[in-house]
Amino acid sequence: MSENGLINNQILSEIISEVVCKYMVEGESVLEQEYSIPVEVSRRHVHLTRAALDTLYGQNYQLTKVRDISQPGEFASEEKVIVISPKMKIIEGVRIVGPLRDYTQVELALTDAFLLGLSALPTRLSGDVTGSQPITLVGPKGSLTLTEGAIRAARHLHMTPQDAEKYKVKNGDRVKVETEGENGTIFKDVIVRVSDKSKLAFHIDTDEANAANIKGSVFSKILY
Ligand SMILES: [Zn+2]
Structure with missing residues (x-):
């Protein structure tokens, strides 16, 4: 304080720079956090190859886009399939996610696996279906039994x-x-x-x- 009770300019600027420094350090850590x-959230869905879609929906069938989803180029299609487990348990209305891929895969949550009576649903990155659970898909034009293909997406x-x-x-x-x-x-x-x-x-x-x-x-x- 100066004699007249006002804050001395130099002290004031020191206080300001101290406060600003503190704020900036806190600000950075807040930004990181x-x-x-x-x-x-991915609901249960299937990815299909061209051949799989041919079997389920007919030769050269084209998927109908309902809406774009998260990742660029991917879309939810109007078309759905019925999923049947080896224990003959069924989930209807499982959506096909386009575009077509070079593998056929069913992505399920564990609750779906319980409904289907699948004992061990492996957690995998998309496309890694080797040794995954067998499953059958049914479409309006045919069915397709996969010896492997059901996964829980990692x-x-x-x-x-x-x-x-x-x-x-x-x-x-x-x-x-x-x-x-x-x-x-x-x-x-x-x-x-x-x-x-x-x-x-x-x-x-x-x-x-x-x-x-x-x-x-x-x-x-x-x-x-
Ligand atoms: Zn993803």
């Missing part, structure tokens, strides 16, 4: 190389991801998938979403 990755993070740099991770890393909100949950073993065709998203199945109380627009963050 932000929930910035959208959480997206929870994963889609991101671009730029995102990977920002979040300091690389393709194939396994990280922990925390969801925001009431009943926020920490998911371990989240596999990072980096591609320049990706859009930033944390993908979980319906069981995982229910456990973490995911409804509507929810964000997540990587724990380091």
Whole structure:
């Protein structure tokens, strides 16, 4: 204080720079801790090869897009199939996700596996169906019995190389991801998938979403 009771200019500027420094340090750590990755929930669905769609829906059948979904180029189609397990348990209305792929695969949550009486649903990244559960698909024009193809999708993070740099991770890393909100949950073993065709998203199945109380627009963050 100066003699007249006012704050001396020099002291004032020291106080301001101290406060600003403190704020900036806190600001940085707050930024790092932000929930910035959208959480997206995958319902049970199938991916089909050209040959599989031919069998189920007829030669050269073209899927009808209902809406675009998360990752660029992928879409939910109007067409659905019936899934039948070796125990003759059925789930109807399982949506086909396009475009066609070079493998046929059924992605289920564990609750679906219980409904179907599948004993051991392996957790896999999409496309890795070797040794997975047998399953039958039925469409309006025919059926297809797969000796393997039913999986539980491994929870994963889609991101671009730029995102990977920002979040300091690389393709194939396994990280922990925390969801925001009431009943926020920490998911371990989240596999990072980096591609320049990706859009930033944390993908979980319906069981995982229910456990973490995911409804509507929810964000997540990587724990380091
Ligand atoms: Zn995904």
